[in-house]
Amino acid sequence: MKAPVHDSPFAKTSEPPYYAVIFTSQRTAIDEGYDATSDLMVELALWHPGFLGIESARNPDGFGITVSYWSSLESIAAWRAHVEHRAAQDKGRRIWYRHFELRTAKVERARRSSNSS
Amino acid sequence: MKAPVHDSPFAKTSEPPYYAVIFTSQRTAIDEGYDATSDLMVELALWHPGFLGIESARNPDGFGITVSYWSSLESIAAWRAHVEHRAAQDKGRRIWYRHFELRTAKVERARRSSNSS
Numbered sequence: 001m002k003a004p005v006h007d008s009p010f011a012k013t014s015e016p017p018y019y020a021v022i023f024t025s026q027r028t029a030i031d032e033g034y035d036a037t038s039d040l041m042v043e044l045a046l047w048h049p050g051f052l053g054i055e056s057a058r059n060p061d062g063f064g065i066t067v068s069y070w071s072s073l074e075s076i077a078a079w080r081a082h083v084e085h086r087a088a089q090d091k092g093r094r095i096w097y098r099h100f101e102l103r104t105a106k107v108e109r110a111r112r113s114s115n116s117s
Numbered sequence: 118m119k120a121p122v123h124d125s126p127f128a129k130t131s132e133p134p135y136y137a138v139i140f141t142s143q144r145t146a147i148d149e150g151y152d153a154t155s156d157l158m159v160e161l162a163l164w165h166p167g168f169l170g171i172e173s174a175r176n177p178d179g180f181g182i183t184v185s186y187w188s189s190l191e192s193i194a195a196w197r198a199h200v201e202h203r204a205a206q207d208k209g210r211r212i213w214y215r216h217f218e219l220r221t222a223k224v225e226r227a228r229r230s231s232n233s234s
Contacts, residue, residue: 099127103226
């Protein structure tokens with residue numbers, strides 16, 4: 001999964017509480033449309049009710065973290081059941097990821113810092 | 118921040134609930150001991166009560182995500198107040214990070230998948 005390339009890499013979430021889905025993964029070396037599917041999933045998620053934002057980073061060795069933010073557990077469950085997302089999840093398990101961990105967490109506090117110097 | 122290089126990039130957390138600190142950051146181009154401090158912070162955290170694990174990834178453009186896992190809010194607060202960690206936080210704000218977001222979240226569910234094929 002990747003963050004939208006046309007925007008800031010930071011998710012613009014408002015005040016907590018809200019939910020985070022923390023997806024950590026080790027990619028295989030197999031491409032088979034990974035980037036296109038990843039981009040499509042982000043575009044679909046953008047239109048999904050309750051979606052607040054997404055942040056994503058991957059190391060050169062294929063270990064990556066994607067965090068998506070959601071307004072409720074119900075919105076997360078609905079996105080997980082989305083038909084095109086389910087097809088992508090299946091391909092992820094079979095082909096794209098050697099291992100992944102998926103954690104659902106309730107964000108209780110948030111702060112930020114910017115350095116303009 | 119980086120994950121320990123001598124181990125799997127995945128944090129070996131047990132069953133929820135526990136806490137996640139999601140740190141997303143945009144690095145500046147300034148080095149000034151970043152990697153050494155980052156490694157030291159991970160080594161110190163490993164010995165800190167309540168520390169459960171850490172996962173980290175960074176894109177080539179300097180946007181990165183580090184998620185550390187903790188047994189309680191108290192353990193997070195104690196680590197945040199650690200004297201060497203405070204010095205590193207200060208240098209992070211002044212020198213190493215153009216922008217960062219820090220979110221504290223309670224992990225409620227977790228699952229994993231491994232593909233041995």
